[in-house]
Amino acid sequence: MKALIINGPNLNYLGKRKPEIYGNRSLEELNEYINSYYKKDTLEFFQSNHEGSIIDKIQEASLKYEGIVINAGAFTHYSYAIRDAIEACEIPIVEVHLSNVAARERFRSISVISEVCQGTVAGFGMESYILGIRGLKSLIVD
Amino acid sequence: MKALIINGPNLNYLGKRKPEIYGNRSLEELNEYINSYYKKDTLEFFQSNHEGSIIDKIQEASLKYEGIVINAGAFTHYSYAIRDAIEACEIPIVEVHLSNVAARERFRSISVISEVCQGTVAGFGMESYILGIRGLKSLIVD
Amino acid sequence: MKALIINGPNLNYLGKRKPEIYGNRSLEELNEYINSYYKKDTLEFFQSNHEGSIIDKIQEASLKYEGIVINAGAFTHYSYAIRDAIEACEIPIVEVHLSNVAARERFRSISVISEVCQGTVAGFGMESYILGIRGLKSLIVD
Amino acid sequence: MKALIINGPNLNYLGKRKPEIYGNRSLEELNEYINSYYKKDTLEFFQSNHEGSIIDKIQEASLKYEGIVINAGAFTHYSYAIRDAIEACEIPIVEVHLSNVAARERFRSISVISEVCQGTVAGFGMESYILGIRGLKSLIVD
Amino acid sequence: MKALIINGPNLNYLGKRKPEIYGNRSLEELNEYINSYYKKDTLEFFQSNHEGSIIDKIQEASLKYEGIVINAGAFTHYSYAIRDAIEACEIPIVEVHLSNVAARERFRSISVISEVCQGTVAGFGMESYILGIRGLKSLIVD
Amino acid sequence: MKALIINGPNLNYLGKRKPEIYGNRSLEELNEYINSYYKKDTLEFFQSNHEGSIIDKIQEASLKYEGIVINAGAFTHYSYAIRDAIEACEIPIVEVHLSNVAARERFRSISVISEVCQGTVAGFGMESYILGIRGLKSLIVD
């Protein structure tokens, strides 16, 4: 399996932003941690603060990957454009969140992309990505 | 690790109800499938259509288990009593759903228990439980 | 035709509660009145104040009956668990109400079960059950 | 008993419109079917696409009939003028619907006339009218 | 001054409908009472249960009258078509109501025509029309 | 008849505030205009920017007057305390407004006092008071 891990806005700031919620490891450390579970070149990592770049990436993904794990950051709550990109994508996509979004600010309890993702994992910190990748795998195998 | 798997109302009907959404394996088959991943007596399974019985079970659980994985079925959407039981419970609790609830009827997109669970997994069919237990484990180890 | 008549919470209090709305005959008298229209053993009657017991009963019903007539009492307005049980049930189910619920308190004008029942009858007092059974019959024959 | 059966907008189109919901018999066939249950001249049938004509008819009805069965079609959802006519009418009025309106578009789940009708029957196809007339009869006898 | 008095749906039923709210005089008696205050041919009276007929009448009115007093009955609460007719009309229009609509059912507290009328009088029974005509006069003189 | 005319906040600013809406005559000129229609000492005038003073005045009024005409200004939209004073008052009270409040800002379309006043007159400028007093008279005579 080859999969793409997409991280949205401000996730490049991991470790610096609200460590009590997001933990204090950086995005690089997160990526390394995730990567350590898989064979080389199984996963590719992409992060952007630009909604359009994330859409571009999702569109290209179906040719190169068998699935996507996405933490869309704050775009989760309003980017219908990313939602449309996900819906149009032919490979399965899993939504992950580091924190338990339901237990935070009210606007974070609405996800406009859940409806078009295959599954969701939230609240397990870095482990959310590991679980998301495993879930993605089970969806591809099905 | 010893964990309790709670299934709420109508999950005893699995395999008979909406197989296109919930799959066609029965609850017994689901439990066996989950159990096959773990050592004997690691997991205990409980199902009830009675809100009060689920609350009773959650209250007793903290003495016997290290964590709970709960699929509260339709109680997810309105049982503030189960929510209070979860909130009062001293062991970590993970919410799971077989289907991607966000992509179904509107009332299913509101969970009154997410806020007091540690994490959520939804949309991976039977695999949701496996991911939920793994996530629970990572929370206990932390 | 064999049918099950389910009465929800507080309907065992019939005749004592708000007689200007619900009439002053007891549930036993209501059951006898309904029964007098049919051959012996055509109908079975069940009443409970427990949501879980009503769900249990609906789940068992499809093996023994050809249809159900349900007055879910106040559960009508919030029990998504009973709704799921009805939706999963393979035999037709008709919703009945003694009073014209639309003309009473605001919360009574919302039924979370109507959407998954085949038909609804409300406002004719005890006669609502007679009409509901007749309607159920026509659905089974169809 | 002499009763008036009122059918609102687009019910003259019965059999042509959405047969999977409304069946494929025409309004004339529906009327004949209903009439076959009763003695000659017991029932009168009236259909109109004009809100004002339905109000006129309801106003005249109390002198000639003992009750009304009305399927107000889409007027059900917004015609407060028909509601006022029903409320002012001295004979009992029963609301009927061919389909289970609660299971269709959202706007159909709101009836502005239920509150002032004596009872409601919905979801039994043509049988809804038979049940409605029987229910009306029981209200008149009471 | 020549003025047109328009009465909407169910006002032809005056005296028969809810006399504790609307009084027990008929529309004819109301018209005579109002007329007795003015010179012959000052006022013309029009009543209809048909929304379209009221619109037709409003459109024709600007050639024959200097102003209109309208009690639109239940159309008050939803007829944007009458609203448009009033807004397009070049002569002043005054809205009147027999009862104090704010103290009745919730839906009666919304008027979609007030915004395009010049003034409103409500709650004085038959006297509302006398006050409305006097107010209309003052608007014409201004 | 002896009546009290109450004017609420900012009506002492009449003639200076938004003359295109409220006209350019002062409150004194308005009072004189109104007074010129009646015998000496028929009317008493009271204005205050203080909610509490208006409540005090309404409480005292039932001993000295037969009725009240009130333009509560902006208090119309939120003063439940004035509403309670009006509701407790044993003499009839009529609500008046200079402008057509329904055609202005959204918050002005809600009156918390209409429900407990006997009648309402709005949109006729100074004439609203004349009509309000006449309406009050008809209520007292009734």
Add this chain to the structure above:
Amino acid sequence: MKALIINGPNLNYLGKRKPEIYGNRSLEELNEYINSYYKKDTLEFFQSNHEGSIIDKIQEASLKYEGIVINAGAFTHYSYAIRDAIEACEIPIVEVHLSNVAARERFRSISVISEVCQGTVAGFGMESYILGIRGLKSLIVD
């Protein structure tokens, strides 16, 4: 192609009502302008202020025309009865508006008929009809 052009309430008032929004040509001039683009007898024009008459006309249309262009005027915003007539109609129907309804009063931004029309054209004045007919043609040809 033979098509029916339906104009709803107050459109017979064109040229007289709000010329800054609707232009100052009359409905007759609008019809002539549209007609000049097509061969004789291609188009038929119908206008009514009566909701029921518009429903009658839509019902008859499928036998005589290949498509309908409708400007339902204010009925656009609340006539679920016209909506049902459109939905039941077997020929394609295009919704047009002279003005850009989205830029006017709030209630005009809701159309209860758009959902059941094939396409919508708004904001081009008289040209909206020309575009609507052309669009209709492309739908028929498809």
Add this chain to the structure above:
Amino acid sequence: MKALIINGPNLNYLGKRKPEIYGNRSLEELNEYINSYYKKDTLEFFQSNHEGSIIDKIQEASLKYEGIVINAGAFTHYSYAIRDAIEACEIPIVEVHLSNVAARERFRSISVISEVCQGTVAGFGMESYILGIRGLKSLIVD
């Protein structure tokens, strides 16, 4: 006076759940504390996590007790079935809460039972019960 004290879901967990809000005495200690104020057998105590059991208990209560003090726990916020049981009960019922529910989560600020209880006491910890019983007594004496 003989009174029944009903405690709803999770109140058997008192002392263990959120001690900063609910205090750290157990339900048994609470009951003893309350009991110490009254003669033996004046009060009976009942706790259940089962909605249906609470309804059963309320129904039986009117024969044995002169009044009820109820802390319905989370059922306060959605159990219309308990509400109906309270409304049908012929003896006075007082609602009590340990904490000031208005100052906590939003869902706790809505009580569906207050409307049918005679009075409410909230925010005084264990003392709420003492005040509630005293208030109940005053209602019975009245």
Add this chain to the structure above:
Amino acid sequence: MKALIINGPNLNYLGKRKPEIYGNRSLEELNEYINSYYKKDTLEFFQSNHEGSIIDKIQEASLKYEGIVINAGAFTHYSYAIRDAIEACEIPIVEVHLSNVAARERFRSISVISEVCQGTVAGFGMESYILGIRGLKSLIVD
């Protein structure tokens, strides 16, 4: 203990206003009744129809009293200024109501001050004050 009893708008009208809800004893009689339970000079009584005066009084209170019992009348539902005064006050404050506000008009079910008071007592008539003072005492002692 020295405590201040504050009564808000229209409570000086007690005995005259809606005796079926508020009883028919005057505020003076209420105060005497309350006072009879305590030693001389334990309680001071203050009533005002002026929001500002109540705020002034609350601000001064913390120097002279150990606690406040307040029935803010209609200010309960909108006076955020009184709320701020209560929140800033260093002594405990208990909210009381004569009637069961939850069972009356909709606007009365919202209290903007409950959140910042320590406790609430409602529905026991004059006894509400006695219970409120007792509750206040228990809070001070704690």
Add this chain to the structure above:
Amino acid sequence: MKALIINGPNLNYLGKRKPEIYGNRSLEELNEYINSYYKKDTLEFFQSNHEGSIIDKIQEASLKYEGIVINAGAFTHYSYAIRDAIEACEIPIVEVHLSNVAARERFRSISVISEVCQGTVAGFGMESYILGIRGLKSLIVD
């Protein structure tokens, strides 16, 4: 006339995404089809998944083009920044949609840009662009 055709996010995916809604021709084919109607260099085509790039393009457009036809894709529903760019633009702008957005997901029925565009065309597939350009032309000529 020189015009700019702007296509928003995911429209570069045309032909691949939901062909039952959007047809199966690619964006290039769509552009060629549109271009075939006009003289060379009349139209310029621009597509981007980046909100900022679309804003940049709109700002530059007024110097080079006489008008814009825009299908803003999912940005239609939330990009107030594009709305501001359109509002600030001195040349007319027409909004087009391939599908009938009103008949799809709820969030698609809200357009934040309609209010500041001159006109809208939706539901005619590729023909929507042809109609939009023709409409734009009529606006420029006016």
Add this chain to the structure above:
Amino acid sequence: MKALIINGPNLNYLGKRKPEIYGNRSLEELNEYINSYYKKDTLEFFQSNHEGSIIDKIQEASLKYEGIVINAGAFTHYSYAIRDAIEACEIPIVEVHLSNVAARERFRSISVISEVCQGTVAGFGMESYILGIRGLKSLIVD
């Protein structure tokens, strides 16, 4: 420039109320601090807990001052009467707040006066007044 500084309810309590939000300097100290920036008699200070007194003051201000800086305290959120006074006032008015009201309770995020003030400054503690006065000055000079 001569300006009036108005402080609303509970601001006389500054230094005592929530020092973590409002700082611990008193209103007198605040006034002195502000005054130290300006020539003698440039500024006048007014504080009241009475809505009516603030309205009186605003009305008188236009004769004596060139502008007003107002911190309306909790009146900010509901006093439409103060809003009307501000709107009627001929001199510019600037709204200031010590704290960042958007980051506090929900009800504080709504200001009914912002719409009629010229500008707003919030969140800078005492410095908010200095900035507000400077802003006011720039508006007067313009």
Add this chain to the structure above:
Amino acid sequence: MKALIINGPNLNYLGKRKPEIYGNRSLEELNEYINSYYKKDTLEFFQSNHEGSIIDKIQEASLKYEGIVINAGAFTHYSYAIRDAIEACEIPIVEVHLSNVAARERFRSISVISEVCQGTVAGFGMESYILGIRGLKSLIVD
């Protein structure tokens, strides 16, 4: 002090867009005006129509500047991604607006970033920036 001034979408269009609201000076003139108040290299100016670029800039800012003044333009109303960037930023951030946003379209009255900025200044035209910088300075000094 070194500060960064960020201007969001369409602010590069200043002077061309709605000069009655935004004034007719260009962004360059605005920047020069602001700069003239400070020593060389105190301020850096950044404008972008791209949400992602603004987020990138905010993330980099904490290393080079002591504070940020941001006018996020239309992003103010929906960019939760910029909100997250601001919240994660360790230096103080002040929100400014040229116009009084509360007095314009409804959507402009909601700011999703105010809650995480330290302070807000709006309505003073170019002066808003000067006041914002001064306020920022006072926050840094504190």
